[in-house]
Amino acid sequence: MSLPPFDDVVAEHGRTVLRVCWAVVGPVDAEDAWSETFLSALAAYPRLVAGSNVRAWLVTIAYRKAMDKLRSNQRAPIPIGMTLDRPFSDRELPDAELWAAVSALAPKQRGAVVAHYVGGLRYAEVAELLGTSETAARRSAADGIAALRKVISGEDSM
Amino acid sequence: MTGYGTVEEMLVGEDGEAVMGPLPRLRARLSAAAAGEGLLDVAYCTIDTPIGSLLLAATPDGLVRIALPNEDQERVLAELAVRISPRILNAPSRFDQAAREIGEYLSRSRRSFDLAIDLRLASGFRRSVLRQLLEIEYGATASYAQVAAASGNPRAVRAVGSACATNPLPLVVPCHRVLRSDGTLGGYAGGLQLKRRLLELEGQSEAGQ
Structure with a gap:
């Protein structure tokens, strides 16, 4: 078994990585975080063991890059709602309200929700990424989903 | 919000979603940055010509592979990943000259190529x-x-x-x-x-x- 061309990796996981970046750092810095994620992954790629879980690898890098951006971001947080008016490329950021609600979660809940639901990491991987136990990661994700449901169900007639 | 499903489903998103507006631009930017940092070992693109679709691949040293229309392009890229490096990205802008010269050759307005070539695949x-x-x-x-x-x-x-x-x-x-x-x-x-x-x-x- 050998490593596929990196281009295939970008094609397959570019979307997931972008959503993780959106969820953590918002639309403005997400593109830089996406680029830094894939550039750093490309540098390390030839040393990746063939057959590794590439998505988990990328999501872990993306989460850390996006968190770095979030921490070093000196600008004031973008108030909820304003993201709707921000041009995102040539179109609005899809699901802007969802991302606004995610960004308003408590940090542990946000991390668990993003890593597990947006990034598709298993809870053991989420726990490792967040430096917590699997049980705690599971609980944070459940609490986060409950909180999101509360915010969103008000406007969403499912 | 858009009316699809539960919060969990919204977080996962949909495969075909329009989002992906930014991705082609981000991928082009990645190729340029990778080349700038010396991380793009193999650039490739495909071009349409009168004889069919050709795949062109290049290392920093020059054109390294041309796949003719009867070749399986995915297989060619997989072989390049093994034989040269898996650091392969689509980077059409690096092939402007090669694409132009091949086009001219196939329309009889060019008799010789003025392209850097890399013969590392032949020993x-x-x-x-x-x-x-x-x-x-x-x-x-x-x-x-x-x-x-x-x-x-x-x-x-x-x-x-x-x-x-x-x-x-x-x-x-x-x-x-x-x-x-x-x-x-x-x-x-x-x-x-x-x-x-x-x-x-x-x-x-x-x-x-």
Whole structure:
């Protein structure tokens, strides 16, 4: 078994990585975080063991890059709602309200929700990424989903 | 919000979603940044030509692989990942000159290529055969035996045949200009029909008759 061309990796996981970046750092810095994620992954790629879980690898890098951006971001947080008016490329950021609600979660809940639901990491991987136990990661994700449901169900007639 | 499903489903998103507006732009930006940092070991693109879709691949040293229309492009890229490096990205902007020259050649407005080439996919005798092929001029032909002699090993006629058959840079390294001593076509990795067409393009209208 050998490593596929990196281009295939970008094609397959570019979307997931972008959503993780959106969820953590918002639309403005997400593109830089996406680029830094894939550039750093490309540098390390030839040393990746063939057959590794590439998505988990990328999501872990993306989460850390996006968190770095979030921490070093000196600008004031973008108030909820304003993201709707921000041009995102040539179109609005899809699901802007969802991302606004995610960004308003408590940090542990946000991390668990993003890593597990947006990034598709298993809870053991989420726990490792967040430096917590699997049980705690599971609980944070459940609490986060409950909180999101509360915010969103008000406007969403499912 | 958009009315699809539960919060969990919204977080996962949909495969076909429009989001992906930014992705082509981000991928182009990634290719440029990777090249700038020396991390793009193999750039590639595909171009449409009168003979069909060609895949072009290049290392920082030059054009390293041209895949003719009858080749499976995914397989070619997978082979490049193994033989050169898996650091492969689509980077069409790096092929402006190559695409233009190949287009001109196929429309008869160019007789020779002015492109840097990287012959690392051929080694030893095969590489010296490819260098000999570069000496055969537009519109001319040579026999496998002549190329063997010119490459310094007159008895290696069959080896010349296999060097041609595995030529990583067809068109630019003109293996289509090599015929059997009796004037019949011999072989061509891109198919005999294409070999005949290239020879006719270059004015060898009686080729293979």
